[in-house]
Each structure stands twice: as C-alpha cells, then as structure tokens.
Amino acid sequence: MARTPVEFRLNGAEKAVFVEGGANLLDVLRRGLGDMTPKYGCGQGTCGTCTVLVDGRPQLACLTLAETVAGREVRTVAGLPDGAELHPLQDAFMENFAAQCGYCTPGMLMAAAALLERRPDPSREEVVEAISGNICRCTGYEPIIAAILDAAQRRRRRAS
Amino acid sequence: MARHKGRGFAAINYPIGMNLGGDPSQALVHSNPDGKFMVSLSSIDLGQGMKSVTRQIAAETLGVPVEDVYVDTADSDTGPHCMGSFASRGTHRVGNAVIAAAQEARAVLLEAAAEELEVSAADLETDGRGNIHVKGAPGRSITTAAASLAAQFKQGRTVSGRGIFLIPFAGVDPETGEMTPVSCFAHAALVVDIEVDDETGEIEVAKLSSAYEVGRALNPKLVEQQLVGGAWMGMSHAAWETTEPYYPDRGHGPEDFNQYLMPGPGDIAPHDIAILERPAPDGPYGGKGPGEMCANPVLPALANAVYDAVGVRIDELPVTPEKILRGIQANGGARPKGRR
Ligand code: FES
Ligand code: FES
16 A cells, blocks of 8 residues: 655654555554554544644544644644643643543543633533543543633633 | 423442452552552452552551552452452452451561561551651651561561451351341432423433442542542433343444443533441441442432423333333323422
8 A cells, every 4th residue: 555754743743654545643643653642442533532633623533544634733642741740631630530541531631722722711611512522431521521620720820 | 392390319228249259359468678568459440449549548557658558450360369340349348358468568567677676566556657666655766668678688577468358158048048148238319300301302410419328438539539420320321321222132233432322521410419428347447339339329310300200100221212202102291290
C-alpha cells in the first residue's frame, strides 16, 4: 500500500511520519509516534475516548484519516501539562474524583480543554454538551461535570 | 398528552461477598530496608479504590504513615491468591487479609526495634509518623526505617507477614434448610422521582435520594464516588441497557454503543446521598463495601415510580418507552396513582 509522508505538529513539536493509505490518526499517534495518551475504545466513533484537538477543535482520532492532519496542530493529553505543572483540568479531575477506571478520562480532558479555550466561563449546560460525545461507565458524569466547572475557575484564577 | 410525576421507593439488604469455598483472599506484607512497606495482592483495582483502601488499612495496622505503604496488585500469577474483585467483597475480604498480614509484619517490626532499643517488644508503640518508641518514654525511639534496616542487615530478620481471610463453613440445617451463607450485610434505601410522558413513554429522572449503610466508610470520598457513579449504572440497567430482543441469541441485538444505549451526561439528575456508618463487627475497621449495591435499589425503585406515575406495572427490565406505552394502552390510558 502506498505510504504518504505527513508532517504536522503534535503538542507543539514538528513530526514527520509515513502513513499507510487509510491509516487513522489514533493508530499513527499511538503506534507510529508512541503517544499513548489518546485511548482506543470502540474504533468507530461512538465512545469519545480517542478525542484529540486538531487546530483546537475536538475530533475523534479513530475516525480521522491521518493524512488529513498534514500541516495542522494536533494536541493530546500529553500536551496538556505546562512543564511539571499539570493543566487546571488535570488538577480539577483529581481533586473532584472525576475518574474511576480512567478509560474515558483522556477524551473527557480533551473535549473539556477545547471547551475552556472557546468558553472560559461555561455554563453547566455547555459543559454537558461539550462532553456529550464521551461515554463514561463509572462516574455517573456528575464528578466530571463538576471538575470541568472547577477547572474553568482555576484557569481564570491562574490567568489573572 | 400529559407528563405524569411519579415516585418510587426501594430498600435492599445486600450481602457482602459470597460463600463459595469460604470466599478466601490472601495478602502478603513485607518491609524493604528503607522502612517502606509493600502489600502484595492479586485483588484487582478497576477504579473502585482497592489500592487506596488496602493501603490505608495496611498503614493503620502497621502503625506507619500511609505514604510509606505501597500496594502491588500487578500480577495474579505471582501474587497471593484472591477470589477476585466482585460481589462487593474487596474491602471486606481483602481488607481483613491485609490486617492479618500487617499484624504479623508489625510484630516482627516491633521485635527488631526492641532488639535495637534493648527493651521488650511489648513495651513499644508506634506513633503513625514513622517512629517506634517506648510507651510513656517517647525519647527512647527508633524510626521504622532504622528498625527495618537493622532487621535486614544486622539481625537477619524478614519484617513480613502473611494474611488470609476465610468465611467459616456454613452448614445447612437438614430440617429447615437454614444456613448462614453470609456474615455481613449492607443496607440501602432509595427514592427516585421521575416524570413519564404518556404519549412517548419516555421517562425523565428528576431526582434520586438515597441512604446507604456501608459499615464504616473507610475512604468517604471513594464511597461517595462509587455511590454517585453506581446509581447511574443501576439507572442504565433499569431504563436503557438491553440485550433484547432475542437474548441469548444475538440476532437483532445491540452490538455497539450506537445501539446499546446508556445514559449520557445530559440524562443525569441530582442525587442526594446520606452515608450511614454502622461499623461491621467482622469488617476491617468496620468496613463493608459499597460495590454492587450502589446500583441495586435503583431498578425496583424506578419500576415502582413508573407504576406510581402511570399505573403500569413493569416486571421485565429494562423499563422501555415501548413497554410503558403498551401498558398504558392495555389499561385504556394512564392511571396515575397520585400522592398518598
Ligand atoms: S475509539 Fe474513537 S470514538 Fe471510540
Ligand atoms: S472513569 Fe471509567 S469510563 Fe469514565
């Protein structure tokens, strides 16, 4: 199968990879580039745990053709912390007990990161909508919603 | 067309663990020369907090800071035997095994300290902050690290302990068939408030209110986390999830998340939880285990709420809009029971 060179930025770093025709972004990130933070849940666009940001917008990596991110900026959970300092979302998820098995967590974090960049002070309804494509089996969602609202406050405090 | 409010209630007694073969679990505890303790288990943490709770239990029993305890559940091939993480047995069974193992390890630790301090082990106590000292004379003290180090390099002792918990065999009374399969019960009561649309058959959950008696809540935040999450798994079993129509034949059944429905973040409702603590006599520090029972009362409570709202008695799960509509039709219309 034809292999295409693809260049894009992953969490700020330039990456150049060869991808097979039809390869999806999730495989390229995990197997090709070794970024294991986006998870494989269903592989068919229904669980949301593979969510990454492409040019700031949440996108399901399992349904994204790797070739389509050429020249773009891809962000994953690996890129959330600022050096040793965790992202406010990560702190808030820990302190609000927003994960049990943790399988949904990377997708929730990225969906929430996109929301907070767009809407620094979101309403509860906006939070619910932002994560409505992400399934969580363990938490009952409430702690996740609370964590995202809390993270918005932390983020605004850090910025000011 | 109308929306009908309904309220349903359910109460449960929930047996902790099972009795098969005595439902045993083992734990091994040992110290490293730096005075940190390792708890080896085969009991899996799938997010419910097994590692956190056994770590607390080990630290409390050993008398050392919780930071000095590691729990390793890495491999059921190499770890001591455990029946598994199910039947809400983890805290109770594994916790008791950890207490037994930690008590044995603590006894050796105190002997090692006694030898260094030239006193009797019976005169020693721990301060929970990493020191062992003579009772009433905190000045005559040695750190757990120094005692572990001496045990390893001077005294030739292993600071270690073995623990197992096994439910005593329960015989069956040949006359009555009576037996005691379970030594520990937890309890819960739950009220659910819903609205049922008599045109679409859809249910909207307005509020959950519950009380759970879990023995001692060894880690209150983890207990709350399980109860909040587990209630929605219960609700999901009650109103969404199904392997219908021909289970166990998979034909036409749901095969993926598009068809196998579960509540999403937009479907949840507030849940008011009261955690009642009544320590279990045979539980580790009184703990029972929230486990599965956080889902259980939701199912009967929801079925009762539907009956209250529209007078349809549904006895097969899940409570789907179709079943509600068929019931309303069979009754010749919605028959709200009304507030009594
Ligand atoms: S793995 Fe991509 S949505 Fe489930
Ligand atoms: S924490 Fe387990 S799926 Fe969300």
